[in-house]
Amino acid sequence: MISSTLLAVLYPMFTLIAQATAQQMFLYHFCLDSPGNYTANSTYETNLKVVLSSISSNSLAEIGFYANSKGQDPDKVYAIGLCRVDVKQDDCLGCLKNSSSLLPQLCPNRKEAIGWYDSCMLRFSNRSIFGIAETYPQFYIWDGHNVSDEDGYKRILQTLFDSMKSEAASGGSHKFAARTSIAPDLSTLYVLVQCTPELSDVDCSNCLTIIYSRTPQFVGKDGGITYTPSCNYRFQTYPFFNVTYATSPPPFLASSLPPPPVPIAIAGKERKKTRTAIVIVVPSVIAMMLTISICIFVRIKKSKDNFETVEGIKSVESLRYDFSTIRTATNNFSDANKLGKGGFGIVYKGNLLNEQKIAVKRLSKNSQQGDLEFKNEVLLVAKLQHRNLVRLLGFCLEGNERLLIYEFVPNRSLDYYIFDPMKRAHINWEWRYKIIRGIARGLLYLHEDSRLRIIHRDLKASNILLDAEMNPKISDFGMARMFVLDQIEGNTNRIVGTYGYMAPEYAMLGQFSIKSDVFSFGVLILEVLSGQKITHFHDGENSEYLLSYAWKNWREETTSNLIDPTLSGGPITEMLRCIKIGLLCVQENVSDRPSMTSVVLMLNGNLDPIPTPTQPASFMQSNIVSSTSVQNDNSSSVTNNEASITELCPR
Template identity: 95%
Template sequence: MLIISICIFLRMRKSKDNFETVEGIQSVESLRYDFSTIRAATNNFSDANKLGKGGFGIVYKGNLLNGQEIAVKRLSRNSQQGDFEFKNEVLLVAKLQHRNLVKLLGFCLEGIERLLIYEFVPNRSLDYYIFDPMKREHINWERRYKIIKGIARGLLYLHEDSRLRIIHRDLKASNILLDAEMNSKISDFGMAKMFVLDQTEGNTNRIVGTYGYMAPEYAMLGQFSIKSDVFSYGVLILEVLSGQKITHFHDGENSEYLLSFAWKNWREETTSNLIDPTLRGGPITEMLRCIKIGLLCVQENVSDRPSMTFVILMLNGNLDPIPTPTQPASFMQSNIVSSTLVQNDKSSSIANNEASITELCPR
């Protein structure tokens, strides 16, 4: 009787845990996969199918029985992300459909297993190309301009055109995937926040994101809005143009913060110093326009940053003249700059979290 009682108790507790985990996911139940299906597709999650590893867990390549290639994110038991991020990504991305967003095909929730199943994107992430001295030689300005525009269209959809208003909160080069035609796709929505359509900003005690890409009002005060994503987008533009990381920029033998270097050269009319040498000889007018747009996006005052609607107008040359930027946010110019992802709790402690830092592999 005792053994039977214990078994019943454990089963009831497991059922309760599963209910709490899937609460709110019932609306996308049609996207649910059986664990056995995904296990077979990834050859039992073999090392040969491993694509990369992040704070969420390991990413595997798989092939469904119909031949479709997939990428599977498997939540590890010791992951600092958990059910909140898992449900957040399922519920948000399942409702989003745009060619510049990575497509969520489904999810698996079975016992302790938490799996996210995505379309397979073969050309890895943006940082795999632009930050590698050799590989960035093969990604010319035409491709980079296409990538910049694609990210902008994806953000515009998130901010204005979808049924929801989504703030990504962790936009960075490693979260931009590239498909076979080098179209950019925004990924990793575990940290995203949903707004009601008439809501413009929010506050949080849990700050998540990557230093260097985070807007100052968000990093220091926990205030976020669509303009927080705009700031991150401006950083991305300058990284794509320069081929260097925001937090590890080098001017010859000297290390400098990329935003301050960009502003100094804009002010001194020597912006060619900012452009990746592999792009020299390209359409300088388009490059200078992108530098100007990038600087406008990283303005310290939220109201001075353009919306993504205006960003796209400027990128397409349909807004003339483009406003003149002023000095960008400079709060990151101290030695506290770090590329690690952070989370701040109510006591303002900082804990390292690699949830959105993924090794550079195709997904």
């Protein structure tokens, strides 16, 4: 797919081509994951086909707006088609007909999707979308040409937008406004705004205000486009709509604009020279522009750090920070502000101008998987809100720089405390039990309660951050995968995670599910209780694999040997219950592990009796150790507990 940067450069040049082929391709489309998928030949698919086929009927309203639904819940389908008001009805019907055929192909089996052409928009969903103002997902592009008078452009566009917003909002059945105006450089500005006609005046006005506020990247550019489900905004220095639909600028604006240039009369001989010059210059300019464009394309194609590597980030563009802002906040990424280092790169503490404290993860330039992790974390964490998940404030993309900006969590990570003999003595059972339950609630939200179903795939002590009250916050979603709500498991050839925390079916076969996270959580419980790492348990001079040690003592009814000695005097019944839950979570058979719903109930004492665990997975001691050592001999993959990335070959 062409990157947004290249598209922005080429868009004005190829506008006529784009208009000629607008019936054949989308400018952009989104396939939404949250409602889930429908199955082939299902009732939902039948209803979808009926609704979409009716879009091309001659009964389409003349205003270029179509809204209809078909079926009964949960298989009911809602659809909206919208054309620009200036588009002829036949062209509108043709555009919607092609989009109704193409969008289901681009988003196979998705219950919700949206696509934008140059002249029409189509969306469908399994939920009611009529009369609801929505500004997500959002698609935008901007032209690559800078203007000579940035402030002048900004003032005129703001004034035009304010008057057009009011005109569109009060536009009755059209909700549309278009203007032409003279720009400070004496070029002609063409501006258009539109809402879906079923919105209220207030909702239309609010929708346009929101998308206009999200377009700081348009400043200094001579063109830009923003599309959302409920409204859109566009300005160019060339005509992209039928100018007969454009209204005049308001008198107060017209009086402030520079007068149009006075045409200069040219004598006959001079006119001939002018025509000759045009014949020579125009092809030369076009050839030069094509050469420049090709060079830009080749350069972008070769670069590993272009926008294609983070395609999809545009949907959360409102969270973007300027690099200069973050550089200032971190004192130019000084060593004094360094908080730690992981597989992603270095984490820095920062202070924004409003005194808000932040944590900044700076992608290492040597990271092979960095861009994938970066995109994954931005797109997932931006949609998740829970007290036991670290909160993403924003991101930064500039040149080779990839930054993630998080809330600052002052008490570092869980491993900083529980694996240090001195520090863990100050973390009593009350704190540890609070941390275990908080992690469980965060996982339950990811697996069941959020509008997405997320498999973390790298749950470990170093990815649990602790706030000022020692509340745990799950972090580092670079390895996470999103499931549809009725999906049970997935498969991958790229096995990522940390040695010791990975479930056997994932490490050996590449199969992952919510029960993979449950396994990791069970390991965490045993680590928190014992104060020692999963890879070994020190019992005097002896060292043993933690799961084996825990099972041996459970079987011999000497489980208290597993408990950190600094917890002596704590509620032994509560601790033994946690050990039992931890052993249940690390069962080798996936179906024997509880769900996080059951885990939360068991931790709160609301599920009794707790099932009796059997011998946990023991594959880690033999198969994976040898496999990992081979990997370390032949690759640069890191597999110790300090890193986030482990590459294993599934058997």
